[in-house]
Structures are given as structure tokens and as C-alpha cells.
Amino acid sequence: MSEDWxxxxxxxxxxxxxxxxxDHHSPxxxxxxxxxxxxxxxxxxxxxxxxxxxxxxxxxxxxxxxxSTGGERDYLRWGxxxxxVDGERVTIQAxxxxxxxxxxxxxxxxxxSGEETYGAGRYIDLEADAHxxxxxxxxxxxQAYNPTCAYSDRYECPLPPTENWLEVPIExxxxxxx
Numbered sequence: 001m002s003e004d005w006x007x008x009x010x011x012x013x014x015x016x017x018x019x020x021x022x023d024h025h026s027p028x029x030x031x032x033x034x035x036x037x038x039x040x041x042x043x044x045x046x047x048x049x050x051x052x053x054x055x056x057x058x059x060x061x062x063x064x065x066x067x068s069t070g071g072e073r074d075y076l077r078w079g080x081x082x083x084x085v086d087g088e089r090v091t092i093q094a095x096x097x098x099x100x101x102x103x104x105x106x107x108x109x110x111x112x113s114g115e116e117t118y119g120a121g122r123y124i125d126l127e128a129d130a131h132x133x134x135x136x137x138x139x140x141x142x143q144a145y146n147p148t149c150a151y152s153d154r155y156e157c158p159l160p161p162t163e164n165w166l167e168v169p170i171e172x173x174x175x176x177x178x
Contacts, residue, residue: 005140006044006046009044009142010044012143013039013041016145020039020151021038027148027151027155028151028152029151029152039175039177040174040176040177041174041175042116042142042171042172042173044142044172045171045172047085047086048085048140048142048170048171048173049138049139050081050083050138050139050140051136051139052082052136053136054078054079054081054104054135054137055079055080055082056079057078057079057080060076060079060096060099061077062076062077063076063077063095063161065107065160065161066158066159067156067157067158067159068120068147068149068153068156068157068158069156073158075095075096075105075158076095076096076097076098076099077095078093078104079093079094079104080093080094081094081137081139085166085168086168086169088167088168090166092106092108092139092166093161093164094106094126095107102127102128103126103127103128104125104126104137105124105125105126106123106124106139106164107121107123107158107159107160107164108121108124108164108165108166109122109160109164109166110166110167110168110169110170111166111167111169112170112171115176116176117144117146117170117173117174117175117176118176118177119176120147120149120150120157120160121159121164121165122145122146122147122173122174123144123145123147123160124143124144124145124173125143126139142173144170144172144173145173145174146174146176146177150176150177
């Protein structure tokens with residue numbers, strides 16, 4: 001496998017750190033930005049990057065998801081991915097906000113949640129360009145990131161539904177913010 005995606009992931013992380021440190025829209029509270037020296041990440045690891053087909057649900061169910069502030073948001077359970085992580089078969093649901101969206105949202109919790117990673121869970125966004133013409137997607141847990149509520153309680157974030165609480169550690173992507 002080409003190393004290009006690894007270098008691209010590292011560059012993306014550098015750009016995010018720069019944005020979080022300097023942009024007035026950063027979710028890092030303004031009084032913490034002067035001391036902000038970047039987010040913590042697991043090393044980029046090919047074992048957590050999958051090229052996999054989406055098993056699309058024929059008639060997507062509407063799912064109500066709780067939020068970090070006690071609210072609710074509705075999503076469509078669009079399909080699921082099945083991969084193998086450390087010898088364990090893992091199925092994870094992908095959601096859409098609206099049927100016409102070109103992106104999928106993959107929220108999850110795993111065995112690192114609350115320890116090495118944000119307790120409420122992390123997200124992966126799959127954009128249309130992550131969809132390959134042969135019907136497969138690139139599901140890359142190295143791209144897992146914390147929702148904005150991990151940095152400040154002024155944000156409301158949807159929480160991963162229990163069906164995406166994985167019983168394996170996903171040692172990839174962004175770690176907890178301290």
C-alpha cells in the first residue's frame with residue numbers, strides 16, 4: 001500500500017493543530033489557546049484502514065440520537081461496514097442526516113473511550129470522494145476525531161448510538177484532549 005495516505009493523514013493533523021491554535025472559530029477555549037501545543041494522536045496505522053463495501057440498508061430506518069446536552073437529533077441508518085479489528089469481526093453503522101447527502105457519518109465508542117480517547121466517543125466522516133467507483137469505501141479509523149464538545153461544553157454533539165459501541169479497542173485517530 002502506498003505511503004501517500006499516511007503522509008496525507010499527518011499533514012491533515014498538522015493543519016488541524018494550526019487551526020485549533022490560531023483560528024477564532026477554534027473549539028479550544030480562547031484562554032487555553034496560548035498553551036495549546038497540538039492534539040494527541042495514535043500513530044498512523046495501516047491495520048485500522050479498510051477498503052470495504054457498504055452494506056446499504058434497503059429501507060433506512062430513522063434513528064433518534066441523544067446529544068451531549070440532553071437534546072436529540074434524527075439520522076438515517078444508511079448502511080453498515082463489517083471489518084476485522086485485531087481478529088474480531090466488527091460491524092459499524094453509517095448514518096446520513098438527509099437521504100441526498102453525499103457523506104456518511106460514522107460515530108463510535110470503543111474500548112479506549114474514557115481512557116485514552118474521549119469518553120463520549122469519536123466520529124469518522126466519509127465524504128463522497130472516499131467512495132470508490134467499485135462500490136467500496138475507505139473506512140479509516142486513523143481519521144477518527146473528537147466532537148467539538150470534547151474541547152468545550154459550549155457545544156452540543158450527537159452521541160454515538162449504542163449499536164456503534166464497539167467491544168474492541170480502536171487505537172487509531174485522535175486521543176483525548178487534556
